[in-house]
Amino acid sequence: xxxxxxxxxxxxxxxxxxxxxxxxxxxxxxxxxxxxxxxxxxxxxxxxxxxxxxxxxxxxxxxxxxxxxxxxxxxxxxxxxxxxxxxxxxxxxxxxxxxxxxxxxxxxxxxxxxxxxxxxxxxxxxxxxxxxxxxxxxxxxxxxxxxxxxxxxxxxxxxxxxxxxxxxxxxxxxxxxxxxxxxxxxxxxxxxxxxxxxxxxxxxxxxxxxxxxxxxxxxxxxxxxxxxxxxxxxxxxxxxxxxxxx
Numbered sequence: 679x680x681x682x683x684x685x686x687x688x689x690x691x692x693x694x695x696x697x698x699x700x701x702x703x704x705x706x707x708x709x710x711x712x713x714x715x716x717x718x719x720x721x722x723x724x725x726x727x728x729x730x731x732x733x734x735x736x737x738x739x740x741x742x743x744x745x746x747x748x749x750x751x752x753x754x755x756x757x758x759x760x761x762x763x764x765x766x767x768x769x770x771x772x773x774x775x776x777x778x779x780x781x782x783x784x785x786x787x788x789x790x791x792x793x794x795x796x797x798x799x800x801x802x803x804x805x806x807x808x809x810x811x812x813x814x815x816x817x818x819x820x821x822x823x824x825x826x827x828x829x830x831x832x833x834x835x836x837x838x839x840x841x842x843x844x845x846x847x848x849x850x851x852x853x854x855x856x857x858x859x860x861x862x863x864x865x866x867x868x869x870x871x872x873x874x875x876x877x878x879x880x881x882x883x884x885x886x887x888x889x890x891x892x893x894x895x896x897x898x899x900x901x902x903x904x905x906x907x908x909x910x911x912x913x914x915x916x917x918x919x920x921x922x923x924x
Contacts, residue, residue, distance in 0.1 A: 681716045684738050687731045688713075702726040718742050734903050755902040757895040763880050764889050774873040775801055778810055783872035785862075785912050787817035787827055788840035791889075792871075793847040806856035814848065814859040815912075815919055817841050821863035830884055845922065852924035860919035870912050877908055 688698060695713070699706040702723060711717045712727075718739055719727065728735040735742070760766045775782050775798060782805060784792060792798055806812045817824040819838035828837030848859050869880040869888060875898035883891045898905040 679716055681713050681738070684727070685713050687733050687738065691731050693730075698727065698730060701730050734906055736903050737906070754899050755896050755904045757876075757897050759895070760893040762890050763893050766878070766893050770878070770895070771795070771871070772798060772801070774871060774876055774878055775805065776873075777876070778805065778873035780810060780874055781872060782810055782812045783815075783870065783912055784813070785815040785866070785870040785915055787824060787837060787866060787869070787888075788844050789814075789816065789869065790840045790844050793844040799847065799851065802857060803851050803854050806851075806854045809856065812854075812857040813916060814857075815862050815915055816844055816848075816859065816922075817866075818861040818863045818920070819845075823863050823865050827866075831887055832885070848922075849924075852922065859922040860916065861922060862915050862919040864915050864918070868908070868911075870908055872909070872912070875905065877905055879908060 688695065695709045696706050699709045704723065708719075712719055718724075718741075721742075724735050724739055724742060728738060731738070771792070782802065786792070802812050802814075817827070817837075819841040824838050824841065825835075828834050831837065845859075851857050852859060867882055869882070871878040871880070877894075877896040879894040879896060880888055881891045881893070882888060896905050896908070
């Protein structure tokens, strides 16, 4: 059976078999066999192909890595773990967004601490104006999911009120090209903060405020799929969310 994932990845990149072969210094016929006969390359070639295509090695060859290798790669994506969100250094949030050149993403219910940070809000506008895509996902304050989260945290309508406050704070940014805010009605198990290939993942714990829950700092590495898993989740929520108009 052909390796359709590898074939599709080449098409998406707009690259030819010959270009890939030249880039990783193998014979084009070898690349053809990887595709048409689903031959599995040596590890060094899998790594080189994944780097060239900017995709996960485990996605292109899901059976190639042993469970131990997959676990080791996943572990390498973890930069650090903070026991609580309040333990994350204050400037870590700014650095996450400041280093982004292509994509900034925020998936939260209210993320009020971000919306109230005038420096970060100014940065969002400046980044969008400079060509970085900025996407903000806030919970729909009228949704059942937000109401349930408010109950889970013991704040009742306070969660919806925080979202409405965040919306007011984001209002001046809605006319900025490249910056978009949407509302979602999703049960969130994590809040996601993205700066290109780096993420801060704030887990959600029943009965606890998000500020008291752990945060993982992740960095994408070739062959790992933890970051990709969270980014796929972000895209799923984004696709179903409703645009907030200016």
